[in-house]
Amino acid sequence: MDNFGRRLKITCGCLGMTTTVLSGTGKEKTSMSNNMDVRFTGKSCFATIKVLCVCMVGLLVAGGCGQSQQRSVDLYVDAVMLRELKENEKAVEKLNSAVKLNKNFLLAYSMLGDIYQETEDYEKSIASYKKATELNPWSFKDYFNLGRVYQIRKDFTQAAEAYVKACDIKPGFLDAHVSAAKVYYEIKDYNSALIYGQRAEKIDPNICEIQKIRGDIYESRENYDQAVAFYKRALEIDSNNPEIMTSLAVAYLKTRRYNDAKELLTSVIQVRPDNSTAYKHLGFCFLELKDAEEAVESYGKAVEIDGRDWESHRGLGVAYILQGKSEDGTIDEALKAKAIQQWQLSLEINPGQPKSDKLLKLIQYYSKK
Numbered sequence: 021m022d023n024f025g026r027r028l029k030i031t032c033g034c035l036g037m038t039t040t041v042l043s044g045t046g047k048e049k050t051s052m053s054n055n056m057d058v059r060f061t062g063k064s065c066f067a068t069i070k071v072l073c074v075c076m077v078g079l080l081v082a083g084g085c086g087q088s089q090q091r092s093v094d095l096y097v098d099a100v101m102l103r104e105l106k107e108n109e110k111a112v113e114k115l116n117s118a119v120k121l122n123k124n125f126l127l128a129y130s131m132l133g134d135i136y137q138e139t140e141d142y143e144k145s146i147a148s149y150k151k152a153t154e155l156n157p158w159s160f161k162d163y164f165n166l167g168r169v170y171q172i173r174k175d176f177t178q179a180a181e182a183y184v185k186a187c188d189i190k191p192g193f194l195d196a197h198v199s200a201a202k203v204y205y206e207i208k209d210y211n212s213a214l215i216y217g218q219r220a221e222k223i224d225p226n227i228c229e230i231q232k233i234r235g236d237i238y239e240s241r242e243n244y245d246q247a248v249a250f251y252k253r254a255l256e257i258d259s260n261n262p263e264i265m266t267s268l269a270v271a272y273l274k275t276r277r278y279n280d281a282k283e284l285l286t287s288v289i290q291v292r293p294d295n296s297t298a299y300k301h302l303g304f305c306f307l308e309l310k311d312a313e314e315a316v317e318s319y320g321k322a323v324e325i326d327g328r329d330w331e332s333h334r335g336l337g338v339a340y341i342l343q344g345k346s347e348d349g350t351i352d353e354a355l356k357a358k359a360i361q362q363w364q365l366s367l368e369i370n371p372g373q374p375k376s377d378k379l380l381k382l383i384q385y386y387s388k389k
Contacts (some may be wrong), residue, residue, distance in 0.1 A: 092122040099131065108135050126155040130162055137169055145169045153185075160189040164196055171199065176206040187216070194223045201233050210237050228257040232264055239271055247271045262288045266298055273301060278308045296325035300332045303339065312342035323362075330370040334379065337362035341386070356386055 099114035112135055118128045129152040136145035149166035153159055167182030183200035190196060197220035204213035217234045220227070235250035251268035258264065265288045272281035282305045288298040303318035319336035322329055337359040344355030363383050367376060 088121045092118040092125055092128070095121070096125065096128050096131075099128070103131070103135065108139060111135060124155055126152055126159070129155065130159070133162065133165060133169075137165060142169050142173050146173075158189055160186050160193070160196075163189065164193075164199075167196075167199060167203070171203055174206075176203040179203040180207065180209075180212070183216075187219075191219075192223060194220055194227065197223065198227070198229060198233070201230075201237075205233060205237055205240070208240070210241055213237050226257055228254045228261065228264070231257065232267065235264075235267060235271070239267070239274075242274075244271050244274045248275070260291060262292045262295060262298070266295070266301070269298075269301055273304065273308075276308075278305050281305050282309070294325055296322045296329060296332070299325065300329060300335065303332065303335050307335065307339060307342070310342075312339055315339035316343055328369055330366040330373055333362045333366035333369065334373075337366065337382075351386075360386055 095114045095118035099111040099118070102108075102111035102114060112132065115128045115132050115135075119125050119132075122128075129148050133145050133148035133152060136142070136148060146166065146169050149162045149169065152162040153166065156162070163182050164186040167179045167186060170176070170179035170182060180200060180203045183196055183203060186193065186196040187200055197216045201213045201216040201220060204210070204216060214234065214237055217230060217237065220230045221234070224230070231250045231254035235247045235254060238244070238246035238250060248268065248271045251264055251271060254264045255261065255268065265284045269281040269284040269288070272278070272284065282302065285298045285302040285305065288295055289302070292298065299318050299322035303315045303322060306312070306315035306318055316336065316339040319332050319339050322332035323336060326332070340355045340359035340362065341351065344352035344359070346352070360383055363379055366373065367379060367383075373379070
């Protein structure tokens with residue numbers, strides 16, 4: 021491979037070594053963790069990279085560098101170059117051959133994990149990262165990526181274990197603590213989620229995501245005043261974030277602050293007019309504020325955007341009933357029929373929804389009237 025106009029980077033994590041070919045310069049700079057710099061030019065750089073890798077393996081493997089180990093280094097270097105050229109399939113072949121020759125080739129397993137993660141082959145990515153962490157229990161990068169892949173697969177318990185290891189290795193790394201808080205939240209371990217959220221805040225208190233996570237935790241614990249406080253802090257950092265505005269609005273709904281919630285949800289819709297969740301919560305606001313006409317409009321927009329939202333169909337049915345009620349207690353037949361239809365749709369989408377028995381009784385009751 022002689023295309024030296026491309027940028028090539030090999031990161032040797034266990035040595036703290038990075039070699040880089042700079043595009044268009046023909047120069048390569050190699051830096052080591054001990055601050056030694058080596059510069060060289062010309063097309064000998066790939067050969068030099070191989071020499072560096074051979075030295076690396078020689079340092080890692082007791083007893084020097086045998087022929088099979090040298091061949092595994094050659095394969096690894098080829099894989100790095102192939103990956104740079106976006107030839108992931110061929111790179112994987114080289115790396116698999118490398119680990120067959122050297123079953124303790126940490127960097128090869130780590131790169132396999134990276135490639136499999138990029139290509140969404142998560143089972144193989146997990147196996148590769150696990151092998152890398154077995155070979156080097158202090159590999160922050162591999163524990164962190166292992167957690168990320170588990171999180172993608174929604175295996176939050178395993179993700180938490182991996183992220184905790186990463187946090188132990190690098191206590192000052194923000195993303196590891198934020199991710200640990202998130203996955204603990206998912207498995208409803210709110211105490212651990214709060215611990216890692218607090219640690220993340222100590223690293224950087226001006227990260228919106230941290231305040232949002234802590235608000236979510238308190239909201240799940242039904243401590244709505246604390247949830248409101250953290251959502252407000254998050255909005256102080258990112259004032260136009262529709263996700264945080266929606267979360268704060270929901271906390272307001274739980275504390276019966278319907279006008280505050282309405283104002284926030286209206287702002288969300290201005291930013292994201294296709295946000296069905298905001299329309300759904302706004303519909304509930306209007307129900308509580310006894311504005312049936314606006315509730316019908318908001319719920320109607322929610323189901324228009326997301327026809328599978330059973331909660332919006334259920335709420336729309338209630339709104340139709342309220343809209344159809346007259347002062348003498350009679351209900352408009354057309355609106356009553358629409359209400360029954362929405363409730364039936366809600367049950368069709370989610371037959372096991374909470375309080376489904378009550379909804380069935382409402383359908384039966386209004387069908388007879």
